[in-house]
Amino acid sequence: MSFVPRLSSSMRSSLPASSIRRITSIRNYHIYSKPSAEKGLTEPQYKYKFLEGNPTVGIVGCPFSGGQGRTGVDLAPNKLISAGLVDQLTSLGWEVHYNSQEQKYIDIPFNPISTSSSSSSSSSSSASSEVKIQKLPDEDIGKMKKPRLVSAVNEKVSKEVEEIAKKGWLPLTLGGDHSLAMGTVSGTKAKYPDACLIWVDAHADINTPLSTDSGNLHGCPVSFLLGLEGTDVAPFNEWLKPCLKPEEIVYIGLRDIDGPEKAILKKHGIKAFSMHHVDKYGIGKVVEMALDHVNPDRSKPIHLSYDVDALDPIVAPSTGTPVRGGLSFREGHYITEALAETGCLVSVDIMEVNPSLLDPNSVEKTVAAGCSLARASLGETLL
Numbered sequence: 001m002s003f004v005p006r007l008s009s010s011m012r013s014s015l016p017a018s019s020i021r022r023i024t025s026i027r028n029y030h031i032y033s034k035p036s037a038e039k040g041l042t043e044p045q046y047k048y049k050f051l052e053g054n055p056t057v058g059i060v061g062c063p064f065s066g067g068q069g070r071t072g073v074d075l076a077p078n079k080l081i082s083a084g085l086v087d088q089l090t091s092l093g094w095e096v097h098y099n100s101q102e103q104k105y106i107d108i109p110f111n112p113i114s115t116s117s118s119s120s121s122s123s124s125s126s127a128s129s130e131v132k133i134q135k136l137p138d139e140d141i142g143k144m145k146k147p148r149l150v151s152a153v154n155e156k157v158s159k160e161v162e163e164i165a166k167k168g169w170l171p172l173t174l175g176g177d178h179s180l181a182m183g184t185v186s187g188t189k190a191k192y193p194d195a196c197l198i199w200v201d202a203h204a205d206i207n208t209p210l211s212t213d214s215g216n217l218h219g220c221p222v223s224f225l226l227g228l229e230g231t232d233v234a235p236f237n238e239w240l241k242p243c244l245k246p247e248e249i250v251y252i253g254l255r256d257i258d259g260p261e262k263a264i265l266k267k268h269g270i271k272a273f274s275m276h277h278v279d280k281y282g283i284g285k286v287v288e289m290a291l292d293h294v295n296p297d298r299s300k301p302i303h304l305s306y307d308v309d310a311l312d313p314i315v316a317p318s319t320g321t322p323v324r325g326g327l328s329f330r331e332g333h334y335i336t337e338a339l340a341e342t343g344c345l346v347s348v349d350i351m352e353v354n355p356s357l358l359d360p361n362s363v364e365k366t367v368a369a370g371c372s373l374a375r376a377s378l379g380e381t382l383l
């Protein structure tokens with residue numbers, strides 16, 4: 001996969017700092033890969049019952065770090081693709097499409113003015129047209145940091161995920177930080193209004209713009225999806241409507257919850273299985289109980305949003321907010337295997353891999369874990 005272009009940090013830092021600049025070519029490429037007997041399986045192990053046509057994955061790469069303070073998490077999609085993810089999924093029997101339009105996530109044009117003759121042309125398929133970009137300031141709104149950027153990127157992600165889901169394909173979103181789940185879950189819900197959400201994470205990410213301490217929006221996506229107090233705020237409310245009910249989400253792996261988040265979880269009766277429950281019942285029972293809560297008949301579509309920091313830092317060290325005492329390698333993969341087995345998965349997020357943190361060995365481990373979680377979600381089995 002060495003042909004995959006990669007925006008190096010030197011290229012990025014060479015971008016002009018002026019408030020108005022011109023982008024003459026938008027980095028854009030398309031990968032399409034079809035299963036065959038030579039490549040591996042010709043169809044996935046399990047029937048994904050809500051998908052249509054040949055089982056197909058649409059990878060949404062989101063090189064985005066604006067929902068938190070550290071850079072580097074934006075490098076993850078290309079790292080995961082470069083590690084061979086497209087071929088790996090193809091060998092599991094999936095058709096794979098990957099459309100890279102990195103530019104729109106790296107530095108979102110808040111106010112794009114197309115200079116080409118057709119004013120309707122958007123960022124896609126306009127590789128040759130010239131786009132004048134006015135970068136607007138993005139001051140805090142209340143405590144929220146980079147609110148316009150996070151909102152604009154998520155609106156795009158939401159549309160892209162919705163578009164892929166509506167083709168009958170499975171969107172696999174590669175983050176990027178977990179604020180992106182505002183876009184992925186709302187996009188999935190547009191196609192599957194009754195979808196439930198399984199959130200695997202060390203953190204609940206359910207702070208509101210009022211309760212957040214840091215102002216980092218990667219700690220808030222769930223509150224926006226639920227429409228909790230304080231989330232009906234511009235610019236988010238211009239496109240993001242509450243689309244999730246408290247009984248439609250279940251957490252697995254929690255172990256680092258802020259005080260106000262604990263209160264929110266209690267107040268809304270949101271089901272959560274912390275590491276305490278994993279220790280007490282074992283991961284098999286926990287996944288079964290989680291499914292019984294949000295999907296008792298296994299008849300509803302499932303969106304899986306997986307933050308790699310749910311895994312223990314020994315397993316996935318290169319992530320922005322590691323917390324000790326996490327899921328083992330097998331526990332983490334068991335969750336994805338068990339969900340694949342239900343045939344109900346319709347959308348998967350792999351979030352918060354940060355290839356710029358720690359040593360090369362840690363990065364390799366974490367990227368490999370991201371790829372293997374994606375594969376297990378798409379039907380890879382041990383036998």
Ligand SMILES: [Mn+2]
Pocket residue numbers: 178201203205218307352
């Ligand atoms: Mn998270």
